[in-house]
Amino acid sequence: MRGTYSNRKGKFDPSDERNVKHTKIGQVWELYEERQPELSKIPFSTRLNLEQYIGIYESLPYVWQMLKDVGSIRACWVYLGLYLALHGFLSLIPAIRLWYSGQLLSIVGSAIEKRTVDKQLLFKVAASRVACSLGEVILQHFSRVISRPLNTRIKQYYNIHMFGALARLDVPTYNDPSIQRQHEQAFPSTDLPQSVVWKTVVGSVNLGSTVVMLISQLTVMFRVLKDQHDGPLLAFLSLLNSVMSWNYYSQSLFGLGVWAATTRNADFIKLSGLRKAIGHPAHRKEIVTGNMWEYMHSEYRRCVTTLGEDTGEFSNALNSFRQRRFPSVVALIRQSVQQLPQIVFTLRAVSYPSSIPLSLASLNLITSTTSSFTNTLFRLVYETGSISDNFASIRKMYEVMQVENRIRDGTVGYPENSKELQMGVSIEFRNVSFKYPESNAYALRNVSFKIVKGQLCVILGQNGSGKSTILKLIARLYDPLEGQILIDDRDIKTLKLADIRQAMAVLYQDYTCFPLSKNIALGDPGHSSSNDLSRITKAAEFGGASEFIERLEDGYETYLERPVRDYYSGLPEGTTSLFGRAVSFGGVRGAGGMKGSDSVGLSGGQMQRIALSRTFMRSLVSEDSELSVGLLLFDEPSASLDPTAEHDLFERLRHLRGQKTMIFSSHRFGNLTRNADLILYMHDSAIVEEGSHEALIRAGGEYARIWNLQAQAFL
Numbered sequence: 001m002r003g004t005y006s007n008r009k010g011k012f013d014p015s016d017e018r019n020v021k022h023t024k025i026g027q028v029w030e031l032y033e034e035r036q037p038e039l040s041k042i043p044f045s046t047r048l049n050l051e052q053y054i055g056i057y058e059s060l061p062y063v064w065q066m067l068k069d070v071g072s073i074r075a076c077w078v079y080l081g082l083y084l085a086l087h088g089f090l091s092l093i094p095a096i097r098l099w100y101s102g103q104l105l106s107i108v109g110s111a112i113e114k115r116t117v118d119k120q121l122l123f124k125v126a127a128s129r130v131a132c133s134l135g136e137v138i139l140q141h142f143s144r145v146i147s148r149p150l151n152t153r154i155k156q157y158y159n160i161h162m163f164g165a166l167a168r169l170d171v172p173t174y175n176d177p178s179i180q181r182q183h184e185q186a187f188p189s190t191d192l193p194q195s196v197v198w199k200t201v202v203g204s205v206n207l208g209s210t211v212v213m214l215i216s217q218l219t220v221m222f223r224v225l226k227d228q229h230d231g232p233l234l235a236f237l238s239l240l241n242s243v244m245s246w247n248y249y250s251q252s253l254f255g256l257g258v259w260a261a262t263t264r265n266a267d268f269i270k271l272s273g274l275r276k277a278i279g280h281p282a283h284r285k286e287i288v289t290g291n292m293w294e295y296m297h298s299e300y301r302r303c304v305t306t307l308g309e310d311t312g313e314f315s316n317a318l319n320s321f322r323q324r325r326f327p328s329v330v331a332l333i334r335q336s337v338q339q340l341p342q343i344v345f346t347l348r349a350v351s352y353p354s355s356i357p358l359s360l361a362s363l364n365l366i367t368s369t370t371s372s373f374t375n376t377l378f379r380l381v382y383e384t385g386s387i388s389d390n391f392a393s394i395r396k397m398y399e400v401m402q403v404e405n406r407i408r409d410g411t412v413g414y415p416e417n418s419k420e421l422q423m424g425v426s427i428e429f430r431n432v433s434f435k436y437p438e439s440n441a442y443a444l445r446n447v448s449f450k451i452v453k454g455q456l457c458v459i460l461g462q463n464g465s466g467k468s469t470i471l472k473l474i475a476r477l478y479d480p481l482e483g484q485i486l487i488d489d490r491d492i493k494t495l496k497l498a499d500i501r502q503a504m505a506v507l508y509q510d511y512t513c514f515p516l517s518k519n520i521a522l523g524d525p526g527h528s529s530s531n532d533l534s535r536i537t538k539a540a541e542f543g544g545a546s547e548f549i550e551r552l553e554d555g556y557e558t559y560l561e562r563p564v565r566d567y568y569s570g571l572p573e574g575t576t577s578l579f580g581r582a583v584s585f586g587g588v589r590g591a592g593g594m595k596g597s598d599s600v601g602l603s604g605g606q607m608q609r610i611a612l613s614r615t616f617m618r619s620l621v622s623e624d625s626e627l628s629v630g631l632l633l634f635d636e637p638s639a640s641l642d643p644t645a646e647h648d649l650f651e652r653l654r655h656l657r658g659q660k661t662m663i664f665s666s667h668r669f670g671n672l673t674r675n676a677d678l679i680l681y682m683h684d685s686a687i688v689e690e691g692s693h694e695a696l697i698r699a700g701g702e703y704a705r706i707w708n709l710q711a712q713a714f715l
């Protein structure tokens with residue numbers, strides 16, 4: 001149940017004793033439940049409150065939009081019309097059945113009075129009841145048949161739209177927890193068989209047909225019962241019984257309210273940690289070399305003994321806790337109320353013995369019709385509740401599909417002339433300050449510098465000093481809080497985002513390798529040249545990846561991590577590989593989402609070379625192409641590379657660079673800094689020194705101090 005969201009606004013605070021009930025479940029778990037308002041103790045009200053009605057009202061424009069969208073899907077209206085018609089018929093069946101029951105009752109009545117049975121009518125009634133049941137089965141079958149293509153089309157349509165909505169988000173918007181929550185709610189990551197939209201369509205149809213059912217049943221019930229002896233009294237008693245059982249049932253439905261559970265039991269937390277440590281392959285090396293297993297075993301034994309039977313997960317603990325509870329007063333009364341109609345019937349039979357057969361028949365009719373009626377009523381209540389949830393999900397879905405990116409696009413094309421880029425790009429920061437969206441600390445404070453076209457710039461500094469942040473702001477992943485960034489003397493915010501990104505190639509420190517093939521070609525997506533194997537190979541050579549890629553079985557088509565897992569069961573021991581991949585056994589291997597047999601075993605350095613090659617993919621476009629790149633940003637490009645690879649990389653970069661502007665972020669002092677046109681030395685979110693290597697050494701500041709320290713180490 002972890003992570004299930006509700007559409008309610010506001011905050012749940014477990015420490016608020018007035019509104020939250022605290023229960024200790026055994027010695028481990030503590031349950032915090034929101035106290036239900038008094039109103040909710042009245043039957044039906046748990047699912048019917050004002051908030052939900054307001055929610056339904058607010059969601060209506062989105063639902064209307066949804067209907068329009070569903071209507072635009074090919075052939076959906078035809079299917080939907082059929083579906084509605086079928087459900088219209090289905091909703092009338094209970095009332096028809098009830099009417100025939102009434103007919104039966106009147107046959108019994110006249111049989112008692114006149115001692116004759118109207119056989120023709122009896123057969124007609126019996127045949128009609130059979131026809132009703134058959135009709136219901138057939139209509140339900142066709143409703144299922146139609147719902148399949150309808151559901152599939154709706155699901156496909158929204159899947160495609162949602163993928164687009166998620167794919168287009170920029171970094172701050174994507175990382176915003178409220179957006180992520182909205183996404184998860186509107187489009188759960190699990191591949192559910194029914195989309196929210198389909199559920200809403202079904203829910204709305206059900207609600208409509210339940211209303212029809214209720215009205216038709218009520219009309220027929222009134223006609224049938226009004227002439228019966230004690231009909232209204234028996235109907236009331238049966239209704240009371242049903243209402244009480246509903247109240248009991250809805251109260252036992254754990255999960256309708258707001259709740260949270262936690263544990264503060266040190267032994268249980270430790271026991272869980274030990275279980276995780278033992279089950280996770282990542283810890284095995286340390287457990288073996290550190291001789292830890294005996295200690296872990298004895299600690300585990302101690303925890304298990306101390307906790308006794310309380311070592312289970314929350315749901316188990318809650319279940320056994322509930323089973324120990326004595327039945328509530330309501331449950332006891334409910335059992336007694338169940339007997340009331342029988343008691344009334346018996347009393348009546350005692351007073352009027354002659355009416356027994358008719359009373360028996362009418363008792364039977366009354367109890368079955370009232371229970372069918374109350375069921376319909378409950379369905380209506382339940383469906384109103386779930387329709388409000390569904391409508392809220394529809395609203396969330398449309399809101400999240402229409403959410404605006406935080407980084408607003410510019411309007412000016414860049415560059416005016418694509419040849420300009422061959423001469424590089426100039427970059428200027430004017431008093432730029434920046435904080436990450438979820439942070440209060442400055443990542444950059446009043447930073448100003450200018451990189452002239454075609455310069456090689458190295459940003460140096462300690463961990464966390466703000467180097468990567470500068471690169472991210474140049475790529476416009478974020479906008480500065482204060483100050484201005486100029487690209488070729490134009491405000492970066494005025495330029496079209498797609499153009500800026502086309503003009504630069506970036507390698508991030510926390511680069512990723514995608515769970516896709518063509519990891520290198522992705523560096524230049526969507527262009528015909530990205531299928532050009534000779535360019536891919538060249539990019540791989542520049543990144544130093546070609547050698548090991550060519551040794552892989554699928555070469556440049558390799559999936560570094562297979563995104564789809566194989567399924568198998570009960571394999572005999574000797575089966576160590578299947579479909580050309582190693583078999584991963586049991587939960588231990590899969591624990592914690594570790595890289596299993598489905599990933600190609602590449603080292604960290606090799607992964608970095610692939611990411612580097614991807615960066616080169618774009619910059620390798622021929623110089624006259626319109627798609628050329630004028631700016632290369634490298635965040636720690638050699639962090640995982642061995643010294644030879646690092647040396648080769650810088651040689652290749654020198655060759656590739658031409659007139660392009662290049663910016664590196666690095667911790668290392670060496671050839672790169674010595675060859676740089678500009679070094680920005682950062683400390684604590686600010687640039688503290690700036691200039692060429694010689695100038696900084698002459699200045700004798702922090703750069704010179706660290707350079708000399710390093711130089712001494714090699715003496």
Ligand SMILES: Nc1ncnc2c1ncn2[C@@H]1O[C@H](COP(=O)(O)OP(=O)(O)OP(=O)(O)O)[C@@H](O)[C@H]1O
Pocket residue numbers: 436437438439442443461462463464465466467468469470509665667
């Ligand atoms: N996504 C983020 N959210 C919040 N704070 C962040 C985020 N990324 C970085 N920071 C913070 O911003 C500051 C600057 O980080 P930045 O990554 O620019 O440093 P860096 O100089 O590149 O460090 P390193 O050498 O370790 O890569 C740090 O204090 C860091 O904790």
